[in-house]
Amino acid sequence: xxxxxxxxxETDSRVMAATRILDAPRDLVWQAWTDPKHLAQWWGPDGxxxxxxxxxxxxxxxxxxxxxxxxxxxxxNRITFDEVVKPERLVYRHAGGDDVEPVQFxxxxxxxxxxxxxxxxxxxxxxxxVFPSAAERARVIRDYGADRGLAQTLARLGAHLATLMS
Numbered sequence: 001x002x003x004x005x006x007x008x009x010e011t012d013s014r015v016m017a018a019t020r021i022l023d024a025p026r027d028l029v030w031q032a033w034t035d036p037k038h039l040a041q042w043w044g045p046d047g048x049x050x051x052x053x054x055x056x057x058x059x060x061x062x063x064x065x066x067x068x069x070x071x072x073x074x075x076x077n078r079i080t081f082d083e084v085v086k087p088e089r090l091v092y093r094h095a096g097g098d099d100v101e102p103v104q105f106x107x108x109x110x111x112x113x114x115x116x117x118x119x120x121x122x123x124x125x126x127x128x129x130v131f132p133s134a135a136e137r138a139r140v141i142r143d144y145g146a147d148r149g150l151a152q153t154l155a156r157l158g159a160h161l162a163t164l165m166s
Contacts, residue, residue: 007151009141013134016105016128016147020154024161025121026113030087032161033109044066045149048157058084063092076100087111094129103140105129125154 008017013070023030032038036052043050047070054064059081067075080098083091090109112124131137140146 007147009147012115012130014131016129016131016137016150017140018125018150020125020158021114021122022045022123022125022158022161024123024165026123028164029123029125029162030111032157032164033090033111033120034086035075038160040064042160043150043153044156045145046156057081057088082106103144104136105131105140108143125157126159127154 002070006019008015008019011017032042034057036055039052039055040050043065044067049068049164050065051068052063052065054062056062061081061084063077063079063080063081065077067077069075076092077098079092079094081092083089086113091105092109093104095104107127107129109128110124110125110126113115113121114124115121129150131140
């Protein structure tokens with residue numbers, strides 16, 4: 001497994017976790033993850049685009065967005081932020097419902113600055129999503145390709161950051 005980018009589906013059957021080392025300082029990675037202008041450039045699997053209709057980055061705030069798939073299908077999403085600790089951590093809930101995709105999980109994203117001592121600043125990004133059950137995680141992987149989608153989304157984030165750093 002590549003230490004710079006990995007998806008963990010083995011440690012806990014209810015959890016989908018990912019780690020990626022990004023060649024960008026933590027403040028820039030935070031900005032790319034929390035600013036809708038940046039999110040529109042990289043959020044979602046390969047070939048998807050994302051349109052944000054509401055983004056309130058605070059505890060209790062909601063991010064409403066649509067992921068537009070390659071097949072022309074629109075995937076309505078709603079995320080509610082539970083914790084926002086700039087630039088260290090985001091905790092949020094993706095809730096299913098009548099007006100959004102029927103997918104529920106809680107996610108913690110951590111932004112750890114690494115480097116220093118003359119080395120360029122880099123960021124270890126960790127994304128840990130916990131599903132209500134192992135069966136629900138399996139369904140989301142089967143029906144939505146969530147594991148591949150997460151890996152592709154983080155790769156797109158890395159590519160977006162590379163354009164910002166050049």
